[in-house]
Amino acid sequence: MLTPAQIAKLDVAMDENELLARYGLVPAAADLPEIRGIIQSLTTDDTRDSNEPLKLLCIQLFSAGIPSDALLIYKAKMSSFDAGCYIDIQLVCGAGLEATKAFLRESREPEANELLSVLQDGNSVSDFDGFTPEGHLDSYRRYYGLSV
Numbered sequence: 500m501l502t503p504a505q506i507a508k509l510d511v512a513m514d515e516n517e518l519l520a521r522y523g524l525v526p527a528a529a530d531l532p533e534i535r536g537i538i539q540s541l542t543t544d545d546t547r548d549s550n551e552p553l554k555l556l557c558i559q560l561f562s563a564g565i566p567s568d569a570l571l572i573y574k575a576k577m578s579s580f581d582a583g584c585y586i587d588i589q590l591v592c593g594a595g596l597e598a599t600k601a602f603l604r605e606s607r608e609p610e611a612n613e614l615l616s617v618l619q620d621g622n623s624v625s626d627f628d629g630f631t632p633e634g635h636l637d638s639y640r641r642y643y644g645l646s647v
Contacts, residue, residue, distance in 0.1 A: 522534065523559075524643060524645055525562040525563075534559050538572075541578075550579070554586050557576070561636070563593060566593075566598055566601075566602035568593060572590050573610060573613075573617075574610065576588070576591070587626075588617065589627065589630055600615060600619075
């Protein structure tokens with residue numbers, strides 16, 4: 500696993516093509532802590548030029564299907580106006596909509612209630628019509644020109 504200093508160097512230097520080459524769209528479980536660290540570092544960087552790497556990192560975390568990652572992905576989404584537009588709300592639900600809501604109901608994290616409210620809001624509900632994590636991941640496979 501990389502140190503925080505190494506992660507900071509990575510997040511500055513890597514674009515989405517390098518991130519895909521390093522981790523793939525569906526990273527190995529051993530890479531998830533590193534991906535989380537890069538997301539945390541990028542979300543505090545007010546000078547980032549692009550949100551494309553941050554979006555891809557959130558997709559990679561989404562692909563793991565771990566309910567607790569919903570909060571980190573939501574923090575990334577809310578880290579700037581542009582990130583909020585760039586990162587789909589569906590990415591917080593890698594474990595599935597109901598499993599994510601169940602996790603959020605039990606979580607003591609301050610953002611959990613806020614995210615739960617967003618997911619239950621009428622405007623967001625339509626974002627999940629026909630949603631499945633695998634189907635959403637397939638759309639990103641097409642987006643990045645990977646085989647489905």
